[in-house]
Amino acid sequence: MAVVKLFGTWLSPYVYRVIWALKLKGIPYEYIEEDFSNKSPLLLQYNPIHKKIPVLLHDGKPICESTVILRYIDEIWPQNPLLPADPYDRAVALFWIKFADDKSHLLSKLYRTEGEEQEAVVKEWLEMLKAMEEHALIGGKRFFGGDEINMVDIAFCMVAHWLGLIEDFAGLKIFEPHKFPRVSSWIQNFKSVPVIKDNLPDTDKMLGLLKHRREMLRSKSN
Amino acid sequence: MAVVKLFGTWLSPYVYRVIWALKLKGIPYEYIEEDFSNKSPLLLQYNPIHKKIPVLLHDGKPICESTVILRYIDEIWPQNPLLPADPYDRAVALFWIKFADDKSHLLSKLYRTEGEEQEAVVKEWLEMLKAMEEHALIGGKRFFGGDEINMVDIAFCMVAHWLGLIEDFAGLKIFEPHKFPRVSSWIQNFKSVPVIKDNLPDTDKMLGLLKHRREMLRSKSN
Numbered sequence: 409m410a411v412v413k414l415f416g417t418w419l420s421p422y423v424y425r426v427i428w429a430l431k432l433k434g435i436p437y438e439y440i441e442e443d444f445s446n447k448s449p450l451l452l453q454y455n456p457i458h459k460k461i462p463v464l465l466h467d468g469k470p471i472c473e474s475t476v477i478l479r480y481i482d483e484i485w486p487q488n489p490l491l492p493a494d495p496y497d498r499a500v501a502l503f504w505i506k507f508a509d510d511k512s513h514l515l516s517k518l519y520r521t522e523g524e525e526q527e528a529v530v531k532e533w534l535e536m537l538k539a540m541e542e543h544a545l546i547g548g549k550r551f552f553g554g555d556e557i558n559m560v561d562i563a564f565c566m567v568a569h570w571l572g573l574i575e576d577f578a579g580l581k582i583f584e585p586h587k588f589p590r591v592s593s594w595i596q597n598f599k600s601v602p603v604i605k606d607n608l609p610d611t612d613k614m615l616g617l618l619k620h621r622r623e624m625l626r627s628k629s630n
Numbered sequence: 631m632a633v634v635k636l637f638g639t640w641l642s643p644y645v646y647r648v649i650w651a652l653k654l655k656g657i658p659y660e661y662i663e664e665d666f667s668n669k670s671p672l673l674l675q676y677n678p679i680h681k682k683i684p685v686l687l688h689d690g691k692p693i694c695e696s697t698v699i700l701r702y703i704d705e706i707w708p709q710n711p712l713l714p715a716d717p718y719d720r721a722v723a724l725f726w727i728k729f730a731d732d733k734s735h736l737l738s739k740l741y742r743t744e745g746e747e748q749e750a751v752v753k754e755w756l757e758m759l760k761a762m763e764e765h766a767l768i769g770g771k772r773f774f775g776g777d778e779i780n781m782v783d784i785a786f787c788m789v790a791h792w793l794g795l796i797e798d799f800a801g802l803k804i805f806e807p808h809k810f811p812r813v814s815s816w817i818q819n820f821k822s823v824p825v826i827k828d829n830l831p832d833t834d835k836m837l838g839l840l841k842h843r844r845e846m847l848r849s850k851s852n
Contacts (some may be wrong), residue, residue: 429714456765472726480717480720483717496688498702499702500693502698
């Protein structure tokens with residue numbers, strides 16, 4: 409049987425995308441925790457362009473970029489498909505996956521900015537939530553693709569879990585459930601899926617690390 | 631027969647990606663030129679999230695985002711495939727397509743910036759060219775995927791044609807062929823493909839428009 413290895417860090421939403429996909433497919437894998445501050449020679453060898461996690465190693469061959477890894481996993485292991493079978497529905501799913509991916513930078517921007525700059529980031533978050541609410545989650549669906557979780561839900565994981573953490577950390581309130589009722593229901597549905605619920609980073613540990621990082625950044629800039 | 635329509639503007643590299651893919655597949659289509667300064671109600675209806683071209687309309691259903699459109703075209707019309715058949719090779723191709731797409735913003739940044747800010751953009755261009763030269767075009771290939779043009783070549787069209795135009799316009803020299811011999815050969819190979827050669831925006835018209843836009847931007851900022 410082919411050997412599957414995943415290089416990640418315990419708090420990255422990009423890594424959780426891959427963990428969930430592998431678990432939804434029932435694929436056993438070896439997980440290798442990378443050190444942010446001291447990247448391993450293997451990581452640099454497998455992802456020489458971006459030098460970033462996640463990297464999936466399948467039969468000794470590396471695949472980089474979380475959304476590319478998700479597509480690969482779905483093609484190699486077709487059970488519990490993560491994309492719709494119909495080509496048009498698949499194109500719509502890929503549109504939203506790209507949308508989610510293109511907005512991912514907004515997460516770290518939230519706690520790395522202040523004042524007017526942060527206000528602009530918050531505005532972008534609200535536009536993103538509005539697009540999800542008014543265009544992607546219409547029609548009374550439990551998930552983006554209908555009754556089952558798929559790759560679009562996984563791609564939007566930042567909104568379901570990481571945003572709330574950053575809000576707590578930064579003392580912001582961006583996501584107000586009554587303003588985005590469909591997104592709010594979707595978050596509940598998403599986090600009630602056993603594979604998701606049972607595989608999320610520890611909140612206290614994450615808040616502790618964010619505080620540590622902020623102090624590091626501030627001491628550097630002083 | 632299904633009706634295929636393409637909403638675009640005559641100078642956009644994102645639109646040319648779609649034009650080339652349709653022509654490589656031999657798919658007849660109706661082209662609708664959009665006005666940058668006065669977007670049509672149809673465009674806003676078909677792409678309510680980004681309000682941008684290109685939009686492909688197939689059997690009345692809209693598909694947005696050039697790389698999503700390319701995937702859709704390749705699935706609907708399988709002749710002259712634009713992605714490798716092997717799942718791992720396909721993942722590598724998708725990695726580079728995402729890489730090219732994530733760098734696309736560097737094009738307009740080149741002529742919208744000055745001084746130190748422009749120097750940072752030039753540095754990013756050089757890093758991109760280095761990655762193409764040292765990682766993507768190795769092994770004596772004519773194109774990114776081997777002997778035939780594929781979706782990766784199409785995705786990198788900015789480098790093959792638009793960069794040179796912006797260099798002329800901005801009085802910059804970023805791409806020096808002797809520093810990137812593989813990229814240089816690839817550009818020649820790419821632009822010798824009849825579908826590419828016969829379908830490129832007019833250089834003089836493009837330079838004229840860029841000058842006009844710059845004047846507009848300057849008069850606004852004064």
